[in-house]
Amino acid sequence: MTADTTSGADSTTPTEPQAVDGQAALDEFVAANDVVLADFYADWCGPCQMLEPVVETLAAETDAAVAKVDVDENQQLAAAYGVRGVPTLVLFADGDQVEEVVGLQGEDQLRSLVEQYTE
Template identity: 80%
Template sequence: MATESATDADAPTEPIFVDGQANLKEVVTENDVVLTDFYADWCGPCKMLEPIVKSLAAETDAAVAKVDVDANQQLASAYGVRGVPTLVLFADGEQVEEIVGVQGEDQLRMLVEQYTE
């Protein structure tokens, strides 16, 4: 079991809105585990996922980043996002998981906790 580092304890409790590759890289570098939600304002399933990602930000040791695919098309393309919502999980600076579509809170929490414990 990994020991908890200072960045785990200091993970933001609110989603971080990311604008551009450099901003996302900074968030991923500063946090051990980052769940990144690629979303669009017009996307119904994205709106359904919104309270779940807010809850995960507040209740887990992972940081949650949100990327508006309409405003960040190059960033979405760089991660192969073809549909929204797409969740990309980073651990220790590396992309470790990608989930397309709405998932239940319990499933996402278990996924995040695999990397934060």
């Protein structure tokens, strides 16, 4: 069995961040995974680039699935979640939005936030 998230039929959490395009794709991703960390980012954003290895590590080492949402390509989706600055991280647990963190965060802080919902 692979960690492929396209099927959604198994309970394997993806170990790499998954690009998400549009509300329907995000809804489906959140529904398929117990805990999802959605990273709203922009390619031109320096702090977003600095956060990239942190979210990759969290995807690999925690039970949370990581969704990457490019705010330039998904402006309506970003607006729907009230994203006004990047990076913004939105945490979902059991299908509900439970946390929102704006700005560059340390790995330890994000890991402890995620682990509140994955244990």
